[in-house]
Amino acid sequence: MISLPVWAGKPDGAAVERAFAGVLAKYGVSGGALAVARDGQLVVSRGFGGASSDDVFPIASCTKAITAAAAMVLVGEGRLRLDEPAWAIVPELVPWRRDGRLDLITVRDLMEHSGGWDRRDGDIVVEAMRPGRSTGQILREIAGQPLDFAPGSRRVYSNVGALLLGAIVEKVSGQEYEAFVREHVLKGASLSATAAVRQWGGAAGLAASMPDLVRFVDSVGEAGWAQSGALHDHGLAWMYRGVDGISVAWAVDSSPVDGDFRAEAQEAILAAMGSRERWMEASVGEGEGAGMRRSRTKKFKPPVYNPKKHRPMVYKKPRIRR
Numbered sequence: 208m209i210s211l212p213v214w215a216g217k218p219d220g221a222a223v224e225r226a227f228a229g230v231l232a233k234y235g236v237s238g239g240a241l242a243v244a245r246d247g248q249l250v251v252s253r254g255f256g257g258a259s260s261d262d263v264f265p266i267a268s269c270t271k272a273i274t275a276a277a278a279m280v281l282v283g284e285g286r287l288r289l290d291e292p293a294w295a296i297v298p299e300l301v302p303w304r305r306d307g308r309l310d311l312i313t314v315r316d317l318m319e320h321s322g323g324w325d326r327r328d329g330d331i332v333v334e335a336m337r338p339g340r341s342t343g344q345i346l347r348e349i350a351g352q353p354l355d356f357a358p359g360s361r362r363v364y365s366n367v368g369a370l371l372l373g374a375i376v377e378k379v380s381g382q383e384y385e386a387f388v389r390e391h392v393l394k395g396a397s398l399s400a401t402a403a404v405r406q407w408g409g410a411a412g413l414a415a416s417m418p419d420l421v422r423f424v425d426s427v428g429e430a431g432w433a434q435s436g437a438l439h440d441h442g443l444a445w446m447y448r449g450v451d452g453i454s455v456a457w458a459v460d461s462s463p464v465d466g467d468f469r470a471e472a473q474e475a476i477l478a479a480m481g482s483r484e485r486w487m488e489a490s491v492g493e494g495e496g497a498g499m500r501r502s503r504t505k506k507f508k509p510p511v512y513n514p515k516k517h518r519p520m521v522y523k524k525p526r527i528r529r
Contacts, residue, residue, distance in 0.1 A: 220251035226479035227457060230472045231255055239459035240264060242417035244425045246452040252418050263397060264458035265404045265414045266444040267436025271369040273392055273423060274409035275318050277376045277384075280391045287379050289315040293322070294350065296375050300343055302351045309350060312358045314375065317368035323354030324365035332366040332410065342374055342408040366410040373409015384409060393419055404441055411438055421456040424448050435469055443469055453480060 220243060227241050238256035242249065252260040281287035287296075293312045294301050301309070308323060316322040324331065335348040349367055356363070373384050380387045385398050385405075396419035405412045424446045433447040444458040455476060459468075 222479040223251055223455075223476055224253055226475040227472060228255055230468065230475050231459070233471075234468045236459045236468070237461065238262075239457060240417040241457045242421040242455070244421045244454045247425055249418055249421070258460065261397075261416050261418065263399045263414050263416050264444060264460060265400060265411075265438055265441045266420060266446075266458060267411045267438040267441065268366075269420070269434050269436045269444045269446050269456075270407070270409065270411045270413040271436075272427070272434050272446070273388055273413060274369050274373050274376065274384075276392050276423070276427070277388050277409075278314065278318065278372055281376065281379050287314060287375070289313065289318075293317055293371060293375060297346075297371075297378050300346045300350055300374070302347060305350055306353045308354050308358055314372070316358050317372045317375075320362045320364050320368055321359050322365065322368045322371075323356050323358045324367040325355035325363045326365050327363070328355075330366060332370060332407075336406060338403075340406070342370060342406070345406075346371055346374060366407075369410035370408050373412070376409065385413070388413065393423055396422075401441075404438065407438070411436060417456045417458060420444075420446060420458075421454050424456055425452075425454040433473070435473075437469070445469065445473060447473075447476075449480070455480075 223243055224241065227239070230236075231239055236256065238254070238258035240254045240258050240260055240262055241251060242253075242260070243251035254260045254262060258264075278287060282289060291314050292310060293314050293316065294309055296314075306323075312322045326332075331349050331352060332345065335345045346367075376387055377384045382390070389396055389398055393415065396415055398413060398415055400412060400414035404414055425448075427448050433445065435443070435445045437443045442458060442460050445456070447453075447455040449455070457472065457476070
């Protein structure tokens with residue numbers, strides 16, 4: 208990755224605030240929050256409309272990057288392996304009648320969106336998600352359905368992998384997902400979500416303040432990626448890890464009717480920072496799912512993957528972790 212000059216000298220946070228405020232006004236968004244950090248220092252933290260800078264917002268699919276980081280904490284501690292069969296860790300969620308290829312899905316596949324689920328013809332998580340159902344009940348229903356393609360054969364964005372990864376984090380750590388994330392990834396951040404949001408678990412179930420979220424983004428070592436997320440009736444969120452130590456996070460409290468809002472807000476912020484073209488040239492990934500693949504914290508590095516050595520293990524007998 209080439210380090211490119213962005214915000215030479217003192218960051219012009221006021222320009223970014225004006226750019227974001229302008230897009231909010233254009234689309235009639237009632238409230239939102241923005242945070243910008245550079246090299247670990249918070250340089251912008253502001254609320255807009257009826258929101259304050261420290262308000263907690265649902266962050267939708269931005270949750271996926273945090274779930275991946277939580278899993279990598281466990282990998283770094285030697286309590287979880289990337290080549291480990293994912294469903295074997297949570298055998299209580301696996302029905303006897305299932306697609307046999309389910310046994311070949313590894314933890315790595317969950318993080319890389321290569322587990323075998325394709326939501327383009329319908330999101331099976333949404334179909335299984337009914338009021339009052341737990342993450343376990345949702346996953347058990349999904350586990351009884353056939354896969355869309357062979358695990359590891361291709362990458363297709365899916366909510367299932369992150370939902371299952373969040374359940375694995377709970378099982379291996381022995382803590383509730385939110386508690387583990389707060390303690391080991393977001394470092395004491397304030398997390399609060401409604402039951403409807405929390406039901407999305409490791410896929411889209413977190414709600415956080417923008418200062419807390421941007422501190423997480425700033426801790427991710429690799430530059431040049433962005434991740435966005437949207438939950439119907441629960442708002443939009445976006446986070447960006449730029450070159451030269453710039454990190455950005457924003458969220459709004461409702462989904463604007465016009466789908467161009469998210470793209471225009473991103474463009475306005477990048478343009479205000481003078482980094483749009485340079486970021487596009489240096490980018491290593493953008494869009495939903497990019498952060499899931501790029502969440503490699505500076506402290507914990509994934510082990511080197513050897514396809515000859517790390518073959519998927521065939522599921523034979525459930526193993527119960529205690």
